[in-house]
Amino acid sequence: MTKTITVNGKIEKVPSQVGLIELLTLQDIDVETVKGIAVAVNEKIVRRTDWANTPLVGGERVEIVTARQGG
Numbered sequence: 001m002t003k004t005i006t007v008n009g010k011i012e013k014v015p016s017q018v019g020l021i022e023l024l025t026l027q028d029i030d031v032e033t034v035k036g037i038a039v040a041v042n043e044k045i046v047r048r049t050d051w052a053n054t055p056l057v058g059g060e061r062v063e064i065v066t067a068r069q070g071g
Contacts, residue, residue: 001015001016002014002015002016003015003016003018003056003057003058003059004058004059005018005023005056005058005059005060005061005062006060006061006062007023007027007062007063007064008062008063008064014026014056016058018056019052019053019054019055019056020039020041020046020051020052020054020055020056020062021051021052021054023056023062024039024051024064027064029064031051036066036067036068037064037065037066037067038064038065038067039051039062039063039064039065040062040063040065041054041056041060041061041062042060042061043061043063
């Protein structure tokens with residue numbers, strides 16, 4: 001079974017058991033070492049400490065923002 005989630009404006013089908021931390025892993029984000037990213041689910045920022053406990057039921061809009069240096 002799958003569910004649909006919008007990630008950075010792109011609609012994606014993911015396995016039904018996927019929560020936020022698994023979604024980040026599917027996006028090739030090493031959740032153990034990555035720095036400089038922020039994640040929002042349905043326009044609400046999710047603290048890094050809550051990533052593992054944030055379920056996704058389907059239909060959510062997830063935004064993953066990466067900080068970059070430069071000017």
